[in-house]
Amino acid sequence: MVTGYSQNGEGVRAIECFREMHRGEVGPNQFTFPSVLKACSEVLARGFGIQVHGCIVRSGFACNVFVDSALVDMYAKCGDFYNAKKVFHSMEELDVVSWTSLITGYAHYGSHEEALVLYCDMRVYGFNPDQFIIACVFSACAELTVLGFGQQVQGYFVRSGLKSSLSVNNSLVTLYAKCGCLEDASQVFDLMEVRDVVSWTALIVGHAQNGKGEVSLQLYDHMIRSNIEPDFVTFVGLLFACSHTGLVEDGRGYFKLMSEVYGIAPGPQHYACMIDLLGRSGNIGEAKELLNQMTTKPDATVWKSILAACRMHRDLELGEIAARNLFELEPRNSMPYVMLSNIYSAAGKWDDVARLRSMMKSSGISKEPGYSWMEINNEIHTFTVEDRSHPRMLEIYCKVDEMMMLIKKAGYVPDRKFSLQDMDEGGKELGLTYHSEKLAVAYGLLIVSSGVPIRIFKNLRVCGDCHNAIKMISRVFQRHIILRDTNCFHHLREGVCSCRDYW
Numbered sequence: 001m002v003t004g005y006s007q008n009g010e011g012v013r014a015i016e017c018f019r020e021m022h023r024g025e026v027g028p029n030q031f032t033f034p035s036v037l038k039a040c041s042e043v044l045a046r047g048f049g050i051q052v053h054g055c056i057v058r059s060g061f062a063c064n065v066f067v068d069s070a071l072v073d074m075y076a077k078c079g080d081f082y083n084a085k086k087v088f089h090s091m092e093e094l095d096v097v098s099w100t101s102l103i104t105g106y107a108h109y110g111s112h113e114e115a116l117v118l119y120c121d122m123r124v125y126g127f128n129p130d131q132f133i134i135a136c137v138f139s140a141c142a143e144l145t146v147l148g149f150g151q152q153v154q155g156y157f158v159r160s161g162l163k164s165s166l167s168v169n170n171s172l173v174t175l176y177a178k179c180g181c182l183e184d185a186s187q188v189f190d191l192m193e194v195r196d197v198v199s200w201t202a203l204i205v206g207h208a209q210n211g212k213g214e215v216s217l218q219l220y221d222h223m224i225r226s227n228i229e230p231d232f233v234t235f236v237g238l239l240f241a242c243s244h245t246g247l248v249e250d251g252r253g254y255f256k257l258m259s260e261v262y263g264i265a266p267g268p269q270h271y272a273c274m275i276d277l278l279g280r281s282g283n284i285g286e287a288k289e290l291l292n293q294m295t296t297k298p299d300a301t302v303w304k305s306i307l308a309a310c311r312m313h314r315d316l317e318l319g320e321i322a323a324r325n326l327f328e329l330e331p332r333n334s335m336p337y338v339m340l341s342n343i344y345s346a347a348g349k350w351d352d353v354a355r356l357r358s359m360m361k362s363s364g365i366s367k368e369p370g371y372s373w374m375e376i377n378n379e380i381h382t383f384t385v386e387d388r389s390h391p392r393m394l395e396i397y398c399k400v401d402e403m404m405m406l407i408k409k410a411g412y413v414p415d416r417k418f419s420l421q422d423m424d425e426g427g428k429e430l431g432l433t434y435h436s437e438k439l440a441v442a443y444g445l446l447i448v449s450s451g452v453p454i455r456i457f458k459n460l461r462v463c464g465d466c467h468n469a470i471k472m473i474s475r476v477f478q479r480h481i482i483l484r485d486t487n488c489f490h491h492l493r494e495g496v497c498s499c500r501d502y503w
C-alpha cells in the first residue's frame with residue numbers, strides 16, 4: 001500500500017498509510033522504508049522523515065544500501081545537507097544513486113560550487129556519472145559561468161559514449177549561452193533531435209543577453225512555427241531583447257501577446273523589462289502607467305528600472321519614490337543612493353546630495369568594490385582596482401601602460417567623469433588606468449593566444465571609460481574581448497561593442 005501510494009505520487013496518503021501500519025502489528029521492511037522516504041521527499045516532510053530515520057535505526061535497517069540511499073535522497077531533496085552527508089558518509093557501500101541525490105540536491109538548492117566539488121569527488125572514487133549528474137553539472141557550470149570546466153565534462157561525456165538526453169542538451173545550450181558562446185550554443189542546439197521550450201528559450205535569452213536581440217525575435221518565430229508554446233521565461237528573454245535593441249513596438253506587442261494569447265500573467269521581471277524599454281526610449285509616461293497597472297507589488301528589479309528611467313529623464317519625484325522603496329527592499333545596496341544622488345546633482349540640488357551622503361554613512365553602507373575575474377586553465381584570476389597582488393603584476397602593469405599609450409595614439413581620450421562615478425572606486429586618470437577590467441584585459445593580452453577570445457567577468461556594471469578603452473583595444477590589438485558585467489555581455493571587436501554602447 002505504502003509503495004503503491006508513493007509510486008503514484010500520493011505522498012501524503014503514503015505517509016498516512018505508513019503511520020497506520022506503524023501503529024499496528026506489522027513491522028516495516030527494507031521495501032517500505034524507501035517508499036515512505038520517497039513520499040517524504042515528495043511533500044518535503046523533513047520532520048516526518050527524521051522520525052522514519054529513527055524508526056529505521058531502531059529496527060536495524062540502517063545499513064541497508066537501499067534504505068540508506070533513500071535517506072540521503074530524502075534529506076537532500078528537503079535541503080537538509082547536514083543529515084544527507086552524515087548518512088552518505090556512514091554508508092558502507094556507496095552507490096551512484098546516492099551521489100546523484102547529493103549532487104542534484106545541492107544544485108537544486110543553489111549550492112553550485114558544492115555540486116561541482118562533489119562531482120570531482122565522485123570521479124576520484126571511480127564512479128561514472130549518468131545523464132542526470134551530467135545535466136546537473138552543466139547547469140551548475142552555467143550558473144557559475146565556468147566554461148573551461150564545463151567543456152572538460154562535455155569532453156568526458158562524449159568519450160563515455162553515454163546517450164545524450166534532452167536535459168543534458170538543454171543544460172549544455174544554457175551553459176554556452178550563459179558564457180557568451182553563442183556559436184557553440186547554436187551548434188549543440190542544431191544537433192538536437194528533440195527540442196522543447198527550454199531549449200528554444202535558452203537560445204533566445206542567450207542572444208538577447210549578447211546584444212543580438214533581432215536574432216532572439218527570429219528564433220521566437222521559428223519556435224512558434226515548430227509548434228512549441230512559449231512560457232514565462234521565453235517572454236522575459238523576448239522583452240529583454242526588445243529593451244536592449246530599442247524595439248519599442250515589438251516589446252509592446254509581446255507584452256500584450258503573453259497574457260492575451262498565452263494566458264501568462266506578467267511577473268515583476270516582465271514589468272521591469274518593459275519599464276526599462278519604455279524608459280530608454282523616452283516614454284516615461286507610459287512606464288509610469290505600467291507601474292500603476294501592476295497587480296502585484298513591484299519588487300526590487302522593477303524599482304531599479306524605474307530609478308534608471310528617472311535618472312535618464314531627470315524625474316526627481318518618482319526617482320525619490322523608487323529609491324525609498326529600494327532602501328527598504330535592499331537596505332545593504334548602495335546603488336539606489338548613488339543613482340538618486342546622480343539625479344540630485346544633475347538638478348543642482350547639492351543639499352540633497354549631502355543629505356544622502358550622510359544618510360549612507362550613518363547606515364554604514366559603502367559602495368561594493370568592483371572587481372574583474374577570468375578563468376584560465378581552470379584557475380580563476382581576480383583583479384581589483386590598482387591591484388598589485390597578482391604574481392605577474394609587473395608584466396601586467398607594463399602591458400597596461402603599453403595598451404594605454406597605443407590607444408591614446410589611436411584617439412582614445414580618458415573620460416575623467418568616471419573616475420568619481422558610481423561604478424568604480426579610484427583616483428583621477430591614474431585610477432582610471434588601473435581599473436580592474438583594464439588589468440584583466442592586459443593579462444588576457446599577455447596570456448590568451450591570439451585568435452582566442454579574451455573572456456572577462458565583472459561584478460558591477462562596466463564603467464564608461466573602460467568600455468571605451470576596451471573598444472579601442474579590440475581594434476588596435478585585433479582581439480575579440482568578451483566582457484560580462486551585471487547587465488549583459490559585451491562582445492568587443494574591431495572597435496565596436498555588441499551592446500551598441502547601450503547598457
Ligand SMILES: [Zn+2]
Pocket residue numbers: 418424432435436437462463464465466467
Ligand atoms: Zn573603468
Ligand SMILES: [Zn+2]
Pocket residue numbers: 467489490491497498499500501502503
Ligand atoms: Zn558594450
